[in-house]
Each structure stands twice: as C-alpha cells, then as structure tokens.
Amino acid sequence: MLSLHRCLLLSKLAHLGPDLGLLPNFRSHLCNNHPDHFKTVDSSYGRALELVSWDPDLAIPLPPSPHPCDNDRIIDRPPRFKQLRLMKGLNVKRKHRDFLIRFNEMPEINPYTVGAKVPHTMEAEKNACAVVREVLGLMVEKRTLFDHKTHFRRKFGLSNKVRGMLVRHPDLFYVSLKGQRDSVFLVEGYDDRGRLRRLDGDKDVLYCY
Numbered sequence: 001m002l003s004l005h006r007c008l009l010l011s012k013l014a015h016l017g018p019d020l021g022l023l024p025n026f027r028s029h030l031c032n033n034h035p036d037h038f039k040t041v042d043s044s045y046g047r048a049l050e051l052v053s054w055d056p057d058l059a060i061p062l063p064p065s066p067h068p069c070d071n072d073r074i075i076d077r078p079p080r081f082k083q084l085r086l087m088k089g090l091n092v093k094r095k096h097r098d099f100l101i102r103f104n105e106m107p108e109i110n111p112y113t114v115g116a117k118v119p120h121t122m123e124a125e126k127n128a129c130a131v132v133r134e135v136l137g138l139m140v141e142k143r144t145l146f147d148h149k150t151h152f153r154r155k156f157g158l159s160n161k162v163r164g165m166l167v168r169h170p171d172l173f174y175v176s177l178k179g180q181r182d183s184v185f186l187v188e189g190y191d192d193r194g195r196l197r198r199l200d201g202d203k204d205v206l207y208c209y
Contacts, residue, residue: 001112002131003155006051010040010092013049019144040073059112061130062137062199065188085171087187092170100171125151129169131156133186136173137199142189146182147176 010027017026030038030049041050065085084100086092092100103122111130131148135156136142149162159165166173166184174185191197 129163
C-alpha cells in the first residue's frame, strides 16, 4: 500500500521478511491464505507480490510522535521558544535546528496517498520521511539494515540520496555506523533507556523479552 504501483518484487521483499516477522514460506502463504488481498504476478524483474484490494482502514499512518516536553511541562502553556525532539546528548547546529523546526511545522503527509511530488523540495522530503517512518514502524524491532531500504527506493518514490535524508533528520531516525553495514532505527520506537516499545496510537507498550 506504500509502494507507488501497489507491487513489490518477492525477491526484494524477502530481504525484509525477518524484520517484518514474516514466515520463511510467506511467499505462498500470503497469496494462498489471503487471495482477496494479494496475488503474484510476473514482471520484467521477476515474480512480484501485487495488492488486489485497497483497504482504507489500513491506510492510516502512525500518529505524530508526541513532543518529549509535553509530559514534563509544569505549567500548562505553550513553550516560549520552539523546541525540537532530539535524543539525549545529541546536538545540531543552529542552522540545522532551524531547518528541522520549519520542516516539522509543515502539514503532515499521509504516505499512503499517492501523488507526484516535485523532486528536491521540502514537500518531497516530508513525504519520503513519512514513508520511511511508516515502513520502520512496521518492523518488529523498528529498525532494519540501510541496504534493505535501497532495494525499495524506486518503488517507494525515494531519491538517490536516501541515506543523507535519514542523517538529516536525527529527530526521526538514527543511523548506526557499527559493523560493516549501516542500520537505521526509528527514534520514537525506543524509550529513553533504549528499550523497544510498541507504537499503538496514544499507547506506548514496552516489549518484554
């Protein structure tokens, strides 16, 4: 439902299978058990999973993440200065902070709404961030390898400079450079202690292992 053409290559979707909590034999189960939702089709790049029916009840994006200062406010009144949601210990330059504040003040975009966006504009970047945020929100651990994101760049209408965009928005995403392959995390998917939490509307339910 997030892809531009409602279709994803099965070979590429398999890369995200473990992160999405899909069974190893998901290729046959999705279509055999849910023929009213999915079907497999041939494409010039191989077999693909295609959406059969659109469900508007599922095309609802994650709610805007609450500002960290909302719960700590002693006096119930708007803050005097504009504030930015950042992880503890993370600082950005003044120019970058001003950009992020302006970016957050833009109207929210529903990533499930397909529409042509003018490249290299703040609206296009707002849409791209919404798509990536939604995809990460579907992950079991709210993270995935950055390589996996690039597999779907064209299908999700993302630019060639996806990594730069993720790094440019530390209030939304955290890009880990540990190991030989980068990982990208959804910041709001973790609490201040680094514990994974479930994003369920206004409820934050901590996962227990």
